[in-house]
Amino acid sequence: MQKYSLNVLMAALAVVLLVLAQFHIIDNYIQAVIMYVGINIMMSTSLNLVNGNMGEFTCGHAAYMCVGAYVSSILSVMFFGTKLGDPMFPASMAFILFPVIVLIGGMVAALSSILVALPSFKTRDDYLAIITIAVNYMVISAIENMDFIGGSRGFQGMKDTVWAMRDTFDGPWMLLWVILFTAFTIWVIRRFITSTYGKGVNAICQDEVAAEIMSVNTNKIKIVNFMISAGLAGCAGGLFAHIVGYVNPQSFNILKSTEAMVMVYLGGMGSLSGAIISAVVFTGLMEVLRSQAIMDFLLAPATFVFPDWEPSAGVIKWVMIPLMLVLIMQFRSEGILGNKELSDVFPKLKKYYTFK
């Protein structure tokens, strides 16, 4: 019973969400927020795999998201859109081919992560940070120079696929796929870090040289780890592109990578449940702070002293979130859960669920 309790609970939650969305009880905005939560969970847990579990410091995670988003958008437009010639497949196949499109995007992103994985054999922490930043800039710059996919103007037309799915059955398809892929991500990561390979990942985090001596094949594990992490981020990117219906290389810049890093460090390094919780909290916070009314209320003392000052919520948000993180680093630098899983912090929860 306790083996399945969490799965059943999550499945029930997903069904409830889908039913609510199907009968328009929750509006499109809430649906969008839920989908962003899912995507952020994918981003933070997959970055956590490298930054937390393996202890390497990468700060260009948005690059893989960018690759995944672009590859899957191009495929999706080629398959079902009219922007790059006639559609290759009938619209009725959209709901079968959509996960394939997203997975291919993820695979290409995984292959692109070899650019980072190969230098990481010799390169240690700070230098690896540079390589990841450089890769992030390289990906953005390369896409900006590809004119056939819009260059810096961005690329659109992915909504055709979503509409094609709607033609088959009128329902919240994107919500369904985001939920499925989020579950898939968490499942893959959980299975990976509890496997023999995952033990190797933790060994690299503890001490790479010692792990090497204890016959851990560090190079192989590093490549696999980087590829899984990048592939999942690529899937997140593909989903993101289809939700928004428009991708622009600049929306995957360092700021996006910073967002993913904030989520990882907010949740606690190497903690899967921490990464999930922090993704939910962070996305919620982003949405709450988006509102001008709440921001005006928060800044009431300051605007009272300086009546001419009219800050916009979109700007102040990006002062408050980093400030919050700085404060977290000062007073609880290990993050919300800090290196522990939820069941380690609350041992009584173990009675009700096991998570394997």
Next chain:
Amino acid sequence: MDFIIQNILNALQWGSFYALIALGYTLVYGVLRLINFAHGDIFMVGAYIAFFVSGFLLGDTLGLSPLVTFMCAVPLTMVLTACVGVTLERIAYRPLRRKGAHRLYVVITALMCGLILEYSNLAVLGASRLKFPELVEKAVWNIGGVTITNLKVIVIVAAVVVFLFLNFIVTKTKIGMAMRGISYDKFPIPLMGIPIDNIIVFTFVLGSGFAGLAGLLFAMSYPILEPFMGMLIGWKAFIAAVVGGIGDIKGAFVGGFLLGFIEVGVVAMPFLESTYRDLFAFTILLVILWIKPTGLFGMPQSTKI
């Protein structure tokens, strides 16, 4: 031939900015083993401080002439920017260091401080761009088809002088010896009677001060100020410092100029579009790091078990 020399001069000027900022990165990294990601934004703050300082000096209350303003603005900007850098160190980094937090947390804090500086600037001053006043009267010398402006000369000379000065401080003075000592091993340093906090503050003063100088010179060369001007140039200067081997003064200097030459070279190539600048610069850097994982002048750190 003129074309090549002209572009070499442009590259020298562009590389000087990278070198000036990279020197600050490298100083802080060399002493603290901390990537001060906020450094690019301190450069931005330096440019803004230079704007307000020169606006104040040129304004109605003092009404100094542009040249005198320039003379006064250089030290004032450097001092005020150094204050910003030291404040950052006091508020954000020192408590973490006292607690003995993991290096990564300090790096994240630095990254966040950079974001705070950028966006609070945007919130306070608004999105409108500022125009920097012209302080040095522009003199253009034309030597055999190559045009040299006096500003270009000032920038290049400033970078070289700062490099020589820092090199002198680090290798020849007692305080430099203390810095190298901290860099080598932090724990026995207080036992030798060296005030570790003062040395670190001094490092931040030097680094931020020269970032302020770079900001002033940059604002004079490209007189449009915006809150995100420090972002890309900061990342690139950081990469320059790494390519040179971070923690090494000479490496930062060479790396800055190398990056400048690569970028201007890509832009100047007749068969390449200038939009490929970032792509080429970063690819070359990746290749360099691939071949020499610790940068051009960096020493590989030995790992003990």
